[in-house]
Amino acid sequence: DIQMTQSPSSLSASVGDRVTITCRASQSISNYLNWYQQTPGKAPKLLIYAASSLQSGVPSRFSGSGSGTDFTLTISSLQREDFATYYCQQSFTTPRTFGQGTKVEIK
Amino acid sequence: EVQLVESGGGLVQPGGSLRLSCAASGFTFSSYWMHWVRQAPGEGLVWVSRINSDGSSTSYADSVKGRFTLSRDNAKNTLYLQMNSLRAEDTAVYYCARQAEVTVQPLDVWGQGTTVTVSS
Numbered sequence: 001d002i003q004m005t006q007s008p009s010s011l012s013a014s015v016g017d018r019v020t021i022t023c024r025a026s027q028s029i030s031n032y033l034n035w036y037q038q039t040p041g042k043a044p045k046l047l048i049y050a051a052s053s054l055q056s057g058v059p060s061r062f063s064g065s066g067s068g069t070d071f072t073l074t075i076s077s078l079q080r081e082d083f084a085t086y087y088c089q090q091s092f093t094t095p096r097t098f099g100q101g102t103k104v105e106i107k
Numbered sequence: 108e109v110q111l112v113e114s115g116g117g118l119v120q121p122g123g124s125l126r127l128s129c130a131a132s133g134f135t136f137s138s139y140w141m142h143w144v145r146q147a148p149g150e151g152l153v154w155v156s157r158i159n160s161d162g163s164s165t166s167y168a169d170s171v172k173g174r175f176t177l178s179r180d181n182a183k184n185t186l187y188l189q190m191n192s193l194r195a196e197d198t199a200v201y202y203c204a205r206q207a208e209v210t211v212q213p214l215d216v217w218g219q220g221t222t223v224t225v226s227s
Binding site for chain 2: 001031032033034036038042043044045046049050053055085087089091094095096097098099100101
């Protein structure tokens, strides 16, 4: 199975900060990397697919990059509604493994 | 409106069975591959299973293989997850999700989840 490792596991940031989350795959997955946002008690929401494509309706302050094994999710200017947990997931092969999540908290 | 609504969760004893349903609306269900993802209390997301559009092909996580069966009824726009020989570690919120038809096929629509609790 492909292992997905996110870092950090959590971070504290302020409104307006630039935030970067990384995700590393245990083997090359090309650009088969997706990012999801989950707020407490809610279902996950697709933010970025194919490593860098913004899902329809998602604010442009979210961006993704990377290919192969190393990927990043960047929030250019953190807003209050962005405090949530973020997960990467590979869709290269089954099982479609997720990273362990990164919780973004208010500083 | 594109929507997925799960049902069928509840409290079940270890070794018991439960069938989850996921009702789809607002899109052509029969054209899409579908997945189940679960989340144990306080934990992260874990992929469980997927089924292709006509139901002829399924795939499972090792942790549920041989115990869970995924099926679908395209005439009823409904996805089913039959869960047998349930264990305490199966306790989780179970989400059904649609696999998008875009490149790399992410999960673009999710239901609200249904809670399964396995306990005596």
